[in-house]
Amino acid sequence: MSSRRWTERRGTSLVVETLLLIAGMGLAFATAIVGVVVRARRRRTETEARVAAEREARRRAAELAQRRAEEEARAAGARERQAEEEARRAEEEARIATEREARRRAAELAQRRAEEEARAAGERERQAEEEARRAEEEARIATEREAQRHAAEEAQRRAEEEARAAGERERQAEEEARRAEEEARIATEREAQRHAAKEAQRRAEEEARAAGEWERQAEEEARRAEEEARITTEREAQRRAVEEAKRRAEEGARTAAERERKAEEEARRAKEGARIAAEREAQRREAEEAQRRAPQYRPPTGGFSVPRQPPPTATRNGPRPGGDEAAATTRALAIEVRALFDRGGCCRVTLLPKRRAGSPEECAATSINGGGLELVALEEEWYQDVAPEDLGALLRAGTVWASQDTGQEWTLAGREVFVLAGGTTHRGFVSCPRLTLGREHIVLCASTRLAQVEGALQEAGCTNRSVFREEDGAPSGWVLIGDADSARRPQGLVPTSAVPMEEGSDILNVLRPLPEIEISLEGGVPLGYSSWLAGFPPLIRVLGDAQHLEQVLIDGNEATIGEGGGFRAPGWDAPGTHQVWCSNVSRSYSLHHLEQSWHPWPAYVFPPASGSGDRMAICGPLVRPLAAENVLADATSSFEGGNLLQSNPILLGAVPGQVFIATPRRDVRGAQCFACPPFDAVWALPAQPLLCDKLTNRVLLVARPGGGTAPDSSATAGPVSQWCRLILDASRKGLSVEPEAGRVLWTQYKRFARSLWRRIR
């Protein structure tokens, strides 16, 4: 029982256990499910929370980013605005600068125009003054002529009056003659009547007196004859009276004409006298002016050491109004004397006027000695030589030249001795203040001073002298004293001894050299401003009295006399700056290496003679096609084929499409043809490969050695079909290849062209 109960109990508990187990399992399952669900929910919740958090974070990040983007956009906008602001400011400034520039240019232009107008106004004023002077002169001449004309008219009037009076007298004489004739006629008629009456009476008487009236007839005839003679005499007297009256009238007219002629003669003499008087007056004024203006040289005075006397530069008329600038502009410039020798020993003495910087290249000047002259610029500071005809007189008296256009004056002080020095900036010898020890000189002196000058030169150590006279080219009345080498070639005198000057103003003091020291830098290749080209340094000489000569130092090193007579010291000719010192006198010079670079430029440009093709440019010996405006084609890019382009003008490159057709010149046989193809040419073909004569024409290989010559299949350039066609035409024609070694390459090109042609068809 217990076992059955146990078994029943066990069965029941088993069921219960099973149920419990099942319940438990179910519960477990449920729990697990709940747990899972809860977990899942929790997980989901967490996930959602996480997602939400992430979303939130993303949202925040996005907001942040957006905020940042907005800020950056704001900042960018601000920067942009700033940039625009700055650009606007820059534009504004540029505009302001442009406006300023434009205003400045306008101001300059206006100023230039104003200056031009002022110059033109000045010119017009000068012309007006000139015209006014001319008008006054003409008026004066007209007044004189008028006065002369009046005088002549007066004389003529007087002559006419006298002629009229003579005519009147003649008329009166004729009248009297006529009256006399009339009276004579009347008298004759009366006489005739009387005679008739008498005749009648006589006849009557004769009739009355019949006989022996022969005597009475004879007497009557004699009486008649006497009467006729008397009448004839009276008539003769009347005729003579008439002739006398006529003669008197003619005489009166002749006298009147004579008087008129005398009046004209007197008027002419008066005019001549007035002209001579005016000329004399003008000459007198000119002479006075010349005496007043032509400066005379003031020789240096002796007694104590004086600095070199500067040449007279100030005009005697005093400073002109306008301040220092106007005075500087119009201060008289010096006229130097220059002597040039040729190798034959002949010399030429000329005047060399100075030129102020900025003055015109040409200007007309007038001389107080009479006449005008043209000054033409030689260089910046000098005009070209002037050779007046009366140079001899002019040197003695001095002269002043004046330019009316510029107001500039030039003066040459008259004297009898000129000292000229060589080794200056000009050829030959140019006048200088005095002799300098060690320097070459020529002395130009009046012939009358020759002995004195030679004496002074002897004292100065110029012992070997040659005199060049008028037949050697010296001016009239003057001689040149210099030296000559063994071949009679002229050279300068070199004074070697200092000579004390004489007291007072003695012209010969200029021939007495001072003992002062001077460092001279000569020769070499000067570059200006005490600079010389390295490799061509100056010849360093120290001029002066040897007794006063101390040690010569160059850059502190003792210098000695080297080749050519110049001083040298270690490093004296090295590039850089150097200083020469001697007896408290110093001078510096510098030597420069120049590594210049030069570029060719189109100095001359000619259009192609054939009418087409590149323009040709020339620079020195260079001939190049003009690649661009003002740029020559590079030699490596231009085709230097010599004459082959005449026969083979078509150039082909390695790249399909590289075709260049040169245009040979047709107007000149044998001329070279120039080409500048934009590629490296490989082949040169005849102009028409299919039509040319294959016996005389060739395909020429013209590639540069080392250049790529194989056909380039990787690229094309330009007319590919033309490139192919030309190669195939030449091949079809059967043109041979020159040089022979190019045949293989030509074959490559043919094959390539054929395959390319097929592809592109």
Add this chain to the structure above:
Amino acid sequence: MSFDRMLLWLSAKGQGSWSQFRGAVEAFDLEPDVEDSSSTDTGSDLPIYQEARFTLQRLGHVEFYAAESENGWKVVPPTVAIHEPARAEGVLCGARLPVLLDRLAAASDLGMERSKIAGMPERILVRSASHEQLVARARELGFLVQRDAPASLLSALPSVRDRNSWHTSNMPETLGWFVHRFSIYPELQWIALPQADARRGSSGLFRFVAKHQRFYYVRWRGRTFSVPVQVGKYAVMRRRRDTLRYDSARRALSFPVSLRPPLLMERALVLCSGALPRIDAATRRLEYSRVDENVALLAGQLLHQEVR
């Protein structure tokens, strides 16, 4: 010596004004050599400045009054001008500084021949073993090279009758000019005529002179052109048999002194030898030496003259 120093100075300066050039002529004491026949009996009344200028222009060292040097001068870059095609010899033209000459002298495969000739800078000939070597080495040393310089120059020049190279101009209308016409018959000479007749003339070469100015004009079919005097003379001359003479044995081409060839043509002829022409005092002819026949024929064609 003076011309050499002057060329050094010009090379150092590079370019300048005409007045600077005149100053340099004075400073370097250039004087014509009276004993040298090339400077005597030229019939030239040019001052020494113009003579020096033309010497440097003819030798191809310096350009005057050309583009970029309208008011003065500019030195040509250092160039080796090869005389003849495929020859291994050329003449040095243009700038020359000591550093350049040292470079050339230091090149062991190049030979230099320096000749002092009166009235011009030192002639420097550069030689090499082969033409191509000369070209290559000269370029390496910084020199420009012009192959076959004389023929190249002549090939680039227009003929004297090419009116495209003449400048249309007008004759001066102000009074005071001395006017001459170039007459061909019976002999070459300048004949004076009134200024108005020149403007009325339909053809011919006319010279206008006033003080130191000279202008030359060609009248052709009623139009006036300004030309250089040498171009004008040959342009109006007919083809004559005896103007140009060529001696093939001596390779010498000669011209009458009064019919000097135009400047650039003369430069081509000078480059054949690197020296200025010689004047034969007996025949009064200018003689250019070492001129190839094709160069002579080219010159004749450009001048429209027969080369005898």
